[in-house]
Amino acid sequence: MNWLIANWETVWPIIIQHTVLSVVPTVLGLVIALPLGMLLVGRPRGRGVAIVVASIVFTIPSLALFVVIPSIVGTPIISPLNVIIALTLYSTALLIRTVLESLDAVPDDVKDASSAIGYSPIKRVIAVELPLAIPVLVAGLRVVAVTNVSLVSVGAVIGVGGLGQLFTAGFQRDYPDQIFAGIITILVLAFIFDRVIAIIGVATTPWLRSDRVKAKRASRRTPNERTETAMLDTVIAKGDI
Template sequence: MNWVGNNLELIGDLTLVHLRQSLIALIAGFIVSIPLGWVAWRYRLVRSSVITITGLLYTIPSLALLILVPVVTGWYSIVSETNLIVALAIYAVAILVRAVADGLDSVDAGVRQASTAIGYGSFRRFWAVEFPLAGPVVLAGLRVTSASTIALATVGILVGIQNLGYLFTNGLQRRIIPEVFAGVVAVVVLALVIDLLLVIAGRLLMPWTRGVKTVSRQGNRTLVKA
């Protein structure tokens, strides 16, 4: 493990680059997914089509997508961090559109009617009532997407984009097993840290989800579970 100790600065720099690429793609994918998920929820006739088409994006091989993105966007240099971020954002959209649609589906119709009755317009109702209540389902989708995005970002090294994937390819080419192991551990730790931060953010932004109690009856007894 001497290699790890002698290259902590390299690992740290690559981790920061990897984090930046992943977060930008995740945020971009999330922003795009909100209106698409709303359309899929609001208009039942196109729901299946929107979710199916966006879901199929995830079936595109990552290396092929990295080559196709420059052709579609006009950024013809494959070795471009922007192209990697666009590709990762596309994969994020593939997961998050369904999460947003399912989250909005989970909102009780009575809550919508009550918010309308007290004067909320459709725009205000969405942001103040519907989307916050859809939060737990959307957050679950975000957690899955963050882990997927961080893992997929390593593929960028195959077209020359530097991130933690460098430790995999360089370690394999030079047969330095600790380097490969360091790359694997760094990716896993990064994914776990982001997941933990998302959980904490969810608890802070959605305090009503904490301490939820379920009530059930067994015979003449009432059982309450936290």
């Protein structure tokens, strides 16, 4: 920690680079996976192919992908684009499954009701299913974001690794403090990413907040109050009042 404080001016630009290399692939992966997943809803064959391809992509070692991409797209070996492209592929591979699972989590009766009132399949997905799928989608996005924060450091082996540079430099100099500084900073960065996405998830699902408030209020009731409420509900259901 002392090393991190003493060298903050040097570490800060590296943190910025690491943040950019983590955020951009996460956003791009979501932008690609979301419409693709929506398109594959109700298409079992296409869905199966997409999941298989995504699984294969995610099994490719990150370092190998960082090295192979320049020969495919023609970028320099130490270009940050190599890391961004590789992590975008990983993000898309993870998120495509998450998008499909989040849309599957929407109750069938909700889908049927929206279709009954005249929603087209596309409008139903966008206006009904997607908002209800946000909690599951946010959970998957949190995993992807934290994974990217970790994988960016691998890029240090090819000269583009953000905070991973602290690992390689510390290893070459046999200086554990520098390595620990990199580990701590990455952990803090991953925690911040996770919290920010979680807050966005809460902000975009106000109906869940109201449900939580009602649940808390119900949990604070005394046993007598709960009994009275249950009896009142029973009377109302019978039509006595």
